[in-house]
Amino acid sequence: MVEVRIARSENERDDAFNVRTKVFVEEQGVPLSLEIDEFDKSAQHFIVYEDTRPIGAGRIRETDKGIAKVERVCILKEFRGQHLGFLIMKELEKHAESAGMKKIKLNAQSYAIPFYEKLGYMVNSPEFMDADIPHRAMEKEIQS
Template identity: 65%
Template sequence: MYNVKIVETKHEYDDAFAIRKKVFVEEQGVPLHLECDAEDATATHFIMYNHDEPVGAARLRSIDNTTAKIERVCILQSQRGKKLGALIMNEMEKHAISINKKTLKLHAQSYAIPFYEKLGYTVTSPEFMDAGIPHRAMEKLI
């Protein structure tokens, strides 16, 4: 059974970073110093477990009183194709609503734009490079 929760313990925090490192650093070649940044200290982190096994992670940062930014959304390669990305996105959206956010923003890797569009996000920028990977800004009113 898959479960998404806000990170509350050091163990959960370590699990979230292990998933991020596996996906972004090892799989996609993002340098560790770009993957783990100063924003981690103030972001709300999310972890997804399949029973006790960590399988996905993400973070949400408050930009201003009404806007939050979704970042570092990742699912282990072995778990992709099971709609788990949508599950973690929906949980982050619920949390954003609970803290009175009206707009969610994100920078999507270009290949993932159709995934985010299915969740109601729209592209708001031309393509740009981030950590050597093509991205586009997207947002959604909630």
């Protein structure tokens, strides 16, 4: 069974960090010093589990009043293509809405823009480099 959970313990946070490390550091070559940052302590972390195995992760944090930022969304390579990215994004959006957020922002890797567009996000920046990977800023207004 696949489910998305909010990290409520150190072990669950570690599960999120382990998935992120596999995807961003090992697979994409992002330095660990950039992947784990100062926002990890204050962000709300979400983990996708297949039974007890962590297979996806993402985080959300408030950046300004009423504005949430979704970051570090990833699914282990062998589980991609199963709509798990949509599953975690819907949970992140529900969390933002329940917290009274009016807008969600994110920085999408350029190849992932069509994925986020299907969820209603709109590109609002030119391409820029982050950790040597091309990105574009995107945002979505949400109901509250």
